[in-house]
Amino acid sequence: MRLIGYLETSIGIEKMTATDGKIRIGLSMRYLGYHMAAWRHPDVPAAGAIDFNYFLRTAKKAEEAKLDMIFFADGIGIRANDTPKGSLARDAKNAELEPLTLLAAIGACTSHIGLVATASTTYNEPFHIARKYASIDHISRGRAGWNVVTSWSQQEAWNFSRDEHLGYEERYERADEFVEVVRKLWDCWEDDAFIRDKASGVFYDEAKLHVPDHKGKHFKVRGPLNSARTPQGRPIIVQAGAAEAGRELAARYADVVYSNANSMESAKAYYDDLKGRLAKYGRTPDQLLIMPGVTLYVGKTRGEAQDKFDQLQNLIDPLSGLAILYGVLGDLSEYELDGPVPDVGNQRVRSIAENLLALAHRENLTIRQMYKRVASGNNWQIVGTAEDIVDEMEKWFRAGAADGFNICPATLPQGVDDLTQYILPELRKRGLFRTEYEASTLRGNLGLQPLHFGD
Incomplete structure (x- = not known):
């Protein structure tokens, strides 16, 4: 077996943090896979990244496999330079579908799989984001998630009337207030605010509307949001910050964190640090799931x-x-x-x-x-048999280094096929992954606590 980056050899078994003892699994679906040459693979449709049916077929496979969610990372520009000359024309990461449009369409054609996509706090407004994700949560009946990011590249700045991107501190300060405003907008309406009583003519209970009237350093947003409270109470918030400001934002707001670690030691250090920050925000460790990214190359044999x-x-x-x-x-x-x-x-x-x-x-x-x-990439990567790979996943899970994993397949749809054929049966044999969905919402399937108005 080859573990690219780091091989654990001697690991103590500690208690599992997931309340039901199950590993959570998400599937990253951006582009045609996470290997830079994925588009050249003979079994990968080279034009798939702009083909809705390509993504829908993969999403349905993920749902049939009972995965927790699919995830689309995103950038609002082509974040690459043409150096050496001609290299950019060989990069497949320059034509793709806008992820929120794509999620809404997939949501209408699926019933259980969670739907997560990235949206930047740097070049959007809170009202736009609150409304779009609330709509996807309604369309999907409670399966939406927002991956919160800040935009950092020069190429993105050029697309939004700027010569330079915002500095690090300003980006994260803006992001923190941005998420605060979005949450206020999602909480404008109580669960039963809309009466819709035809006899009396009363459409909503005025006492159950809460106008945010937010006034801060970066945003002035009165509200309310022109949407009812969503099936999940609020869409799931996902974050991937590794630096200090990102960790604090995640500890304050996130339900799920995508982490990047190439060894169990670094994964556990990150896990312990982030979970240790929750108490100061009145949160408990089971309110945040940490899911390291991993790319799997699996076969019947190691060869x-x-x-x-x-x-x-x-x-x-x-x-x-x-x-x-x-x-x-x-x-x-x-x-x-x-x-x-x-x-x-x-x-x-x-x-x-x-x-x-x-x-x-x-x-x-x-x-x-x-x-x-x-x-070969920055993600944790494993080359081996199903037993090899699940051994490592189980070690991380039991040692308190992960609550689950964000699978970043080298190619699609082959990556989800390999997951279904090899990895999931081995996980289920060990009692580590579900055989059926437990709930109809993403929050429920992740095992997160139900949200009540005011939480």
Whole structure:
């Protein structure tokens, strides 16, 4: 078995934090998969990212497998530079469907799977976001979730009348107030505010309307929201912040956090830190689920799984590979791909460059080998059999490093097929994953406490 990044060898078993002892599983569905060469795989439809039926088929497979939710990350710009020249034209991440439109359509065609998508607090307004996600929650009868992010790239700023993106502190200060306003808007109406009494002519109970009239540093929003209280009370809030400001936002507001860790030790440190912040906001550990991202390459044998990984690695276009290295090692396009990795100097982040150059020297890597190493991604990645992979997932879960996992498949729809064929049967054999949905809402299936007005 190959664990890309870190292999746990000796792990103590601790109590599970999930109240029902089950692992939560979400499926990331952006693009055509999370490997940069996914679109070139012979079994992947290259135009799938703009094909509704491609996503609907995958969402239905995820629902048939009883997964908790599907998730669409998003950016509001093409966040890449054409360096070396020609590399951007080889990148499939430049044409996709807008995720909230897509979620609404999928929500109308499914019945249980949770529906989560990213929306930025930097280039939206709270009223827009509150209304859109409330509508998706109504359309889906209680399955919507908002992944809260701030926009950080220059390319996104250029699309919204700015030459520079907002600074880190301002972005997160704005984000914190943004979420506060959205929650106020979602809480405008009590559960039974709408009487709709034809005989009396009274449509809603005036005493059960609460106008936010928010006035803050970044936003002035009177309200109320022109929507009834949603089936979940409020849509689920998801967050993925690893830095200090992001962790505080997650501790205050989030129901689910997507984390990024390549070892169980770092995952547990993050898990303990974030859960430890909840008490100061009057929250308990079971009110927040932490789900590290993981990419799985699974086969009947370890060799078969390794072949799946190697096939994708060999599909990486050299210009795409050089583009990955450009940001850390500089322009290597004039050098022989199968020659040694040179130090061209003047790297933007010299410390990272020195680490990669030391790795290249230590392992005698060529430029081609180096970009394949870097291209494999930042997620925790496992190559192995179902037993190998579930062993590791169970260790993280039982050790209190994860409440579940956000599966980031290398390719789609093959990733969900492999999950269904190999991983879920092994999880169910161990009693670690559901056989049927427990509820009709995302909140219910995640095992989170029901929301009451005023919570």
